Amino acid sequence: AQRVTQPEKLLSVFKGAPVELKCNYSYSGSPELFWYVQYSRQRLQLLLRHISRESIKGFTADLNKGETSFHLKKPFAQEEDSAMYYCALKSGVKAAGNKLTFGGGTRVLVKP
Amino acid sequence: DAGVTQSPTHLIKTRGQQVTLRCSPKSGHDTVSWYQQALGQGPQFIFQYYEEEERQRGNFPDRFSGHQFPNYSSELNVNALLLGDSALYLCASSLTPYYGYTFGSGTRLTVV
Numbered sequence: 001a002q003r004v005t006q007p008e009k010l011l012s013v014f015k016g017a018p019v020e021l022k023c024n025y026s027y028s029g030s031p032e033l034f035w036y037v038q039y040s041r042q043r044l045q046l047l048l049r050h051i052s053r054e055s056i057k058g059f060t061a062d063l064n065k066g067e068t069s070f071h072l073k074k075p076f077a078q079e080e081d082s083a084m085y086y087c088a089l090k091s092g093v094k095a096a097g098n099k100l101t102f103g104g105g106t107r108v109l110v111k112p
Numbered sequence: 113d114a115g116v117t118q119s120p121t122h123l124i125k126t127r128g129q130q131v132t133l134r135c136s137p138k139s140g141h142d143t144v145s146w147y148q149q150a151l152g153q154g155p156q157f158i159f160q161y162y163e164e165e166e167r168q169r170g171n172f173p174d175r176f177s178g179h180q181f182p183n184y185s186s187e188l189n190v191n192a193l194l195l196g197d198s199a200l201y202l203c204a205s206s207l208t209p210y211y212g213y214t215f216g217s218g219t220r221l222t223v224v
Contacts, residue, residue, distance in 0.1 A: 097167025
């Protein structure tokens with residue numbers, strides 16, 4: 001069975017400091033990983049996914065299959081980055097449907 | 113585009129009662145998934161509907177059932193409510209099960 005672990009419940013950093021959110025997964029197949037973000041009073045939204053290898057709002061995430069990790073990083077945190085972040089793994093096949101398995105989430109607080 | 117619409121936004125029910133939650137997917141999306149998010153936890157997959165059939169199911173008892181209509185909208189039904197069913201119920205839609213998800217704002221269910 002698949003599992004996603006986010007070891008930090010809360011990360012508090014100062015504006016301009018680097019921030020790294022850890023995500024580890026266990027999955028027997030080829031993983032497809034995502035980071036979702038939920039800003040205050042807003043719905044859950046996709047931040048980025050590993051297959052697109054893009055940078056969104058200054059965030060990047062690299063899939064490390066050897067360490068089964070998909071950590072999210074940003075070199076200079078901004079106050080607007082304060083939010084709840086969830087790492088998620090997609091499993092399943094197209095015909096049979098698929099699902100997302102979420103980690104427990106990390107709350108990021110960026111202080112001025 | 114209204115995105116994913118869920119109703120009602122809040123609901124209070126008594127133990128033992130039954131509840132129906134509704135979801136209208138984003139325009140053009142034909143797949144609907146339901147998630148339960150307990151307080152302080154990440155969302156947990158309940159089931160996914162595509163072509164009016166349940167394609168995948170998470171580790172939830174049979175008290176949780178669903179339906180997808182020809183217009184792709186969906187319902188989540190929970191029978192014999194327990195206090196532990198109190199949670200935020202999220203609906204997510206996608207274009208076929210293969211693509212990424214768009215989440216609704218959720219229905220907050222409180223069982224007393």
